[in-house]
Amino acid sequence: MSAHALTHPLLNGAAHGFLGRRGGVSTGDLAGLNVSYSEDDPALTSENRALAVEAVLPGARLQTCYQIHSADVVTVSEPWADADRPRADALVTDRPGVVLGVLTADCAPVLFLDAQAGVIGAAHAxxxxxxxxxxxxxxxxxQALGAARANIAAVVGPCIAQKSYEVDAGFxxxxxxxxxxxxxxxxAGSEGHAWFDLEGYVASRLRDAGVGKVGMLGEDTYAQEARFYSFRRATHRKEPGYGRQISLIGLRPA
Known part of the structure; x- marks a missing residue:
């Protein structure tokens, strides 16, 4: 069984993939390529993570963080054990053979590449x-690793679309x-509510920050049950779990 990865031409200078739920070994409500340890049999999660890496950069060392919905970033210079992963929501590296991964289930994954400097990043937004x-x-x-914003390409991966993301007035x-x-x-939505464009907001932040090239996949995690996990969809259905997908980027060894 092989995992299915979406790619974008702006990131062709690196091994990368935005993975959904297709091609994994999890069953039940989490059926597919669930990469979260919190809701699944750890053995199945580990196998799914291995399948994801194999689909993007075979033999690479996967590095993830314990995501906390923050703006904290970790620079990967030496690989850590999964049990020791730092609390943060983004990773960067210039080390070949390491694949950076962020987990999402409606939030926006963003993958970054400065091909000229040989620097990559992955963010959970x-x-x-x-x-x-x-x-x-x-x-x-x-930039601290030598990248230049004008040379960076960034792509916003599958996330909840505006048509699926109703928020209240306070938001x-x-x-x-x-x-x-x-x-x-x-x-504008129903009284006291509106529909929010997370993907557009993230892309705009990237452009305003001086990123050279910005791409969007335009894939709605909420609306595509067969392809993606979705926290909001599972919540609306009162399902016991919702699963996570992973987005990966790595520099190929020379």
Whole structure:
């Protein structure tokens, strides 16, 4: 059984893939390529993670973090054991043979590449992380390794789409207070509610930060049950678990 990875031409200078739920060994509500240890048999999760790495950069060492919806970034210089993974929401490295991974289930995964400098990054951008600047912090960490923002390509992977993401008035007010022009990421919904464009907001933050090339996959995790895990969909259905997918990027060894 092989995992299925979506790719984007802006990241062709690195091994990468945005994976969904297809091709894994988990069963039941989590059927497919679930990569979260918190809801599944650890043996199945480990096998799914190995399948994901095999689909993107065979033989690479997978590095993930314990995600906390923050703007914190870790630079991977020496690999750590999975049990010792740091609390953060983004990773960067210039080390070949290491594959960076972020887990999502409606939040936006963002993969970064400066092919000229040989520096990569991966960020988990839920609304909290995106709002507080996880993508900006990732760019800063890449620059510290020699990357240049004008040379960086960044791609926003599968996440919940605006048509599926209804929020309350307090949520919208928070973004409008940050910047009035954020109004363009909201569409009026039912009374006291609006529909939020997470993907567009994250892409805009990247462009405003000086990223040279920005791409979006335009894949709605909520609406595509056969392809992606979704926290909001599982919550609406009162399902006991929701699973996670993984997005990966790695530098190929010379």
């Amino acid at each position: 839920g609304w909290k992380g995106a709002f507080t600047g996880v993508t900006d912090a990732t760019l800063d960490a890449m 919208e007010t928070r973004f409008l207070e940050q910047a009035p022009e954020n109004e363009r990421f909201f569409r």
